[in-house]
Amino acid sequence: MERLDFDAIILKLNDNVGTSIKSLKNNTKIILKLEEELTSFVIKDDIKLCHKFSLIQIRRGDKIFKYGEVIGVATDDIDQGNLVHTHNIQSLYHNDQEF
Amino acid sequence: MNEYFLGFQRKNGSIGIRNKLLIISITGLTGPTSRKISNLLQDTLFVDNPYGGGIIGEDKIRQDNAIIGFAKNPNVGAVLIISADPPKGEFIKSKLENSSKPIELITLDECNHDAIKLLELGLRKGGSLIRKISKIKREKVSVSKLSIGLECGRSDPSSGLVANPIMGLIADRLIDFGGSAVIGETIEWLGAEHLLEKRARSDNVKSKISKAVEFQRQFSEAKGINLLGNNPGHQNIEAGLSTIEEKSLGNITKSGSKRIEDVLQWGEKIDKKGMFLMHAPSYAPESLSGFSAAGCQLTLFSTGVGNSFTNHISPSIKFSANPETCEQLNNQLDFKCADVFLGKKTFEDASNNIWNFMIDVCSGALTWGEIYNDSSEVFSRIDRSL
Numbered sequence: 366m367e368r369l370d371f372d373a374i375i376l377k378l379n380d381n382v383g384t385s386i387k388s389l390k391n392n393t394k395i396i397l398k399l400e401e402e403l404t405s406f407v408i409k410d411d412i413k414l415c416h417k418f419s420l421i422q423i424r425r426g427d428k429i430f431k432y433g434e435v436i437g438v439a440t441d442d443i444d445q446g447n448l449v450h451t452h453n454i455q456s457l458y459h460n461d462q463e464f
Numbered sequence: 465m466n467e468y469f470l471g472f473q474r475k476n477g478s479i480g481i482r483n484k485l486l487i488i489s490i491t492g493l494t495g496p497t498s499r500k501i502s503n504l505l506q507d508t509l510f511v512d513n514p515y516g517g518g519i520i521g522e523d524k525i526r527q528d529n530a531i532i533g534f535a536k537n538p539n540v541g542a543v544l545i546i547s548a549d550p551p552k553g554e555f556i557k558s559k560l561e562n563s564s565k566p567i568e569l570i571t572l573d574e575c576n577h578d579a580i581k582l583l584e585l586g587l588r589k590g591g592s593l594i595r596k597i598s599k600i601k602r603e604k605v606s607v608s609k610l611s612i613g614l615e616c617g618r619s620d621p622s623s624g625l626v627a628n629p630i631m632g633l634i635a636d637r638l639i640d641f642g643g644s645a646v647i648g649e650t651i652e653w654l655g656a657e658h659l660l661e662k663r664a665r666s667d668n669v670k671s672k673i674s675k676a677v678e679f680q681r682q683f684s685e686a687k688g689i690n691l692l693g694n695n696p697g698h699q700n701i702e703a704g705l706s707t708i709e710e711k712s713l714g715n716i717t718k719s720g721s722k723r724i725e726d727v728l729q730w731g732e733k734i735d736k737k738g739m740f741l742m743h744a745p746s747y748a749p750e751s752l753s754g755f756s757a758a759g760c761q762l763t764l765f766s767t768g769v770g771n772s773f774t775n776h777i778s779p780s781i782k783f784s785a786n787p788e789t790c791e792q793l794n795n796q797l798d799f800k801c802a803d804v805f806l807g808k809k810t811f812e813d814a815s816n817n818i819w820n821f822m823i824d825v826c827s828g829a830l831t832w833g834e835i836y837n838d839s840s841e842v843f844s845r846i847d848r849s850l
Contacts, residue, residue, distance in 0.1 A: 371807060374625070384621050384704075386805055398807070414788065415621040415704040415768070432624075434656070436710035449706070451692065456707035458654060458681060459690055 371398040373406075375420065377433030382417040382449045384431070389418075409446030417449040429454050465819060467641050469826035470602035471609070475564035478538035479609040481761045481826040482779070484509045485594045486540040487586070490531055490556055491516045493548035494572055497579045501546070501586035507594055509540065509777055511841045516549065518849035530731045530843055532559045533757030535567075537777045541597035542566040544590045546582070548573070566593050602827065608642030610826065611734045613755025613763035613778065614718045615648070617748040620703030620768025624714015626785035626805045627766035632720035633815035634764065634822070635739065639722045644737050646728065647719045648754055649746035651680045651695050655709030656716045660741065663724045672727035676743040695746060703768050703786075718766065730844045731757030745844060748773050752780070753841040762826065764818075772796055774833025776841045781822060781831055796838075798831050 372395035373383045383397055389412040397406045397420075412418050417431065423443040428435045437454040447453075472480035488511045489498035495512045502510035511534050519527055535543045535556070542565055547553035553569045560567050568589045575581035614631050616623050635645040653660055657677045664670035684691060696705040705711050722739040730744040731754045744754045748771060755763055756777040763780040765771070770793045774780035783799035784790055790800040799818050803809040825831055833839050 376625070384625065386807075413704065415786065417621075417704065417706065431710060432713040434659075434709070434713050436655070436713065437707040450704070451701055451706050454706055456655075456691060456709055458708060459692065 371396040371403055373397050373412075373418070375399040376431060379433055380430045381420055381423060381427075382429060382431050383420055384417050385412045385414060388412070388414050407446055409444060410448040412448055419443045419445055419447050419449050421445055423449075465637065465816065466823050467607045468604050469607065469823045470828065471605045471826060472538070472541065472600050473603050473605065474538055476562070478759070479605050479761070480538040480541065481828075482539040483507075483541040483597055483600055484539060485542045485544060485590060485597065486511065486535055486537075486777070487544045487546065487590060488531060488535060489513060489546045490552060491548040494546045494582070497582050498546045498586065500583055501544075501590055504587060505590050505594060507598070508590065511776070513843055515843065515849065520850050521847060523845055523847045526730065526846065527843055528556070528559075530753070530757045531556055533731050533733060533759065534777055534841060535560050535565075536563050536733075537756055537759055538761055539777055540565065541600060542593040543568070544586065544593060545569040546586060547571050550574075566596055568593060606641070607638060607823070607826075608737075610638060610643040610762065611758070611760045612638060612643070612645050613648070613752065613758070613760040613775070614645055615748065615752055615755070615763055615765040615780070616715060616718060616767065617765065617771035617773070618699050618767050618769045619705065619711060619714065620700065620786055621705060621710075621714065622784070622786040622805050623766050623768045624711070624717060626801055626811070627768075627783060628714055628718035630783075630785075630801060630804065630811055630815050630818065631718040631764050631766055633811060634819055635718070635720035636722055637815070637819065639720070639738055642737055644734050644740065645720070646734060646740040646742050646755060646758065646760065647716070648730075648742035648744035648751045649715065650676050650743050651684070651691070651708070651746050652712045652715040653677050653741075654681055654691075654712050655707070656712040659713075660716060660719070660724060663722070663739075665723050665725055669724060669726055672743075673724070673741065676727055676741070679743075699769055718764075728758065730754040734758045734760070749840060749842045750844050754844065756841050762822065764822070767797075770796060772833075772838045774831065774839040776839035779825055779831045780833050780839070781818070781825060782833060783818065795836070796832055
């Protein structure tokens with residue numbers, strides 16, 4: 366049986382970000398893996414290896430979930446498929462919280 | 465799964481995976497000469513304490529305990545203590561007597577403060593110690609005698625997704641066989657401490673975990689730093705980690721799933737079986753040295769983008785799951801797990817393969833860190849010198 370290829374993974378069902386396992390190009394259709402399930406998804410940014418992107422529309426102030434746990438808070442609105450990193454999310458332990 | 469290896473049986477019942485003479489300079493003044501002695505002899509380990517009389521209070525206790533811990537590590541067959549402070553030398557020597565290892569103390573004072581005389585004395589005494597311990601043979605022993613330190617450095621998201629969970633599987637298996645394991649790097653529990661607390665063996669241990677994390681958080685806040693740029697560091701951020709919480713959640717996966725027995729201080733001896741936490745700094749040399757001082761014979765060390773540093777007293781097995789790193793660092797990574805990251809192999813496969821490699825290393829196979837001698841042990845400070 367041929368093993369199906371995938372481009373990015375979601376760790377837990379309630380996560381709102383995925384993580385790339387390859388470099389991904391803007392506006393391309395990719396395969397997302399959540400446990401044994403594969404789905405197709407359109408990326409809206411260039412995403413480098415191991416970087417995160419939003420699985421849904423995220424609003425400023427929303428919590429970011431990975432591993433099924435909170436990894437920070439959005440400092441800006443993030444469109445579905447966009448890069449999620451230090452420019453648009455922040456630790457809950459950051460001093461001088463904007464939120 | 466193989467649960468036996470060939471190790472060096474020590475008189476106190478501990479098992480070494482190496483059999484070396486530790487040359488330990490316990491005062492800053494004797495460091496350069498001690499290094500020469502070590503370089504001129506075969507099969508030595510060298511540890512250099514750069515401090516001396518100005519160390520007081522809690523720092524002094526921490527430093528003395530680390531010197532004693534390094535010397536008591538089961539990989540050390542004999543100890544040559546070199547000191548410019550004879551009473552301190554005698555104190556350390558007295559603390560090592562119950563370890564039943566051959567120990568010699570030499571001082572700069574007995575050489576009339578002549579470093580060249582000290583060099584000659586060290587070569588003679590050190591040579592005799594090596595000759596004595598070289599007769600010890602390896603014997604078949606169980607992995608239940610192992611304590612391993614678990615480290616990650618220059619991490620990226622592949623560490624938390626793949627390399628660290630693989631380490632967790634190995635730690636779980638070692639604990640099932642009766643061994644022990646430890647993770648440190650307290651600041652990298654922040655945001656994941658609730659998951660560690662759930663595994664605490666008692667309310668007391670649970671409270672130790674939360675107090676340790678809160679201490680580090682308040683310390684960083686009091687110093688006015690934001691963790692971003694410090695931890696996660698620039699290399700972590702460049703590689704895709706965005707916050708301390710994300711890094712911590714990946715970090716703690718290396719601790720596996722077993723009950724957490726206790727929270728140790730930096731370098732504190734592990735004298736029970738099971739999974740431990742060490743309340744300690746997170747930068748690799750300081751973190752790893754805490755494991756050697758605690759008596760770990762071996763460390764497992766995952767990296768995202770690469771990290772050449774390894775323990776000196778206890779060999780470090782270095783591995784990565786990042787496909788680019790695996791392609792580039794052939795002479796640094798003892799093991800590559802990129803195929804797990806890409807979904808071509810299972811976590812179970814990789815953990816079995818690393819386990820087998822670990823057994824080989826325990827029986828004498830060399831790690832890259834040992835081959836290139838990219839290793840050191842350092843002392844952790846918490847205060848100022850007088």
